[in-house]
Amino acid sequence: SSELTQDPAVSVALGQTVRITCQGDSLRSYYASWYQQKPGQAPVLVIYGKNNRPSGIPDRFSGSSSGNTASLTITGAQAEDEADYYCNSRDSSGNHLYVFGTGTKVTVL
């Protein structure tokens, strides 16, 4: 199965912008989705498709993609955005499997 690679950790000053990236061969063919997970809680979908936000997700979250890299951007990060973020996509092998990224811990300073 293919892999999706993320930076382990990033930090951002309160109110500033942070971009989280996800790299993998499958992203050349399939969209990535992004999930936010806070300690002790289930993941929450924040971005899917080209750049779509589920109802209730603030518009400071946005997504983009180029080649084998998908990105999640938080514009004007808030304290409550401190969390782990995971990307996910389909496996590039055509086996109808799904993969998650390695996860990025976002710290808001």
Next chain:
Amino acid sequence: QVQLVESGGGLVKPGGSLRLSCAASGFTFSDYYMSWIRQAPGKGLEWVSYISSSGSTIYYADSVKGRFTISRDNAKNSLYLQMNSLRAEDTAVYYCARGPGAMVTFDYWGQGTLVTVSS
């Protein structure tokens, strides 16, 4: 509102079996694909299996193929995961999730149930 509630987790010895359940409400269960996704303690997310809305199409991650069986009962709005030949590396929180959707989405998740495989 959409609710997914997992149950059935617990402590089991290596080689043992366990059956997880997920009760769904707040949406037309029979219209959606459903999945199990797990997270080992302190680790990332791992997709385990999905089942199509009718139950006719099923896929598994290589790590559980041949040991785990996913199923659903649309009349009871329930999803199941039968786990056999359990190993220590199967220790994780198991989440029930709605999806995958058309755009590779798992849009709603339950709170998870912890499975611990230990002697």
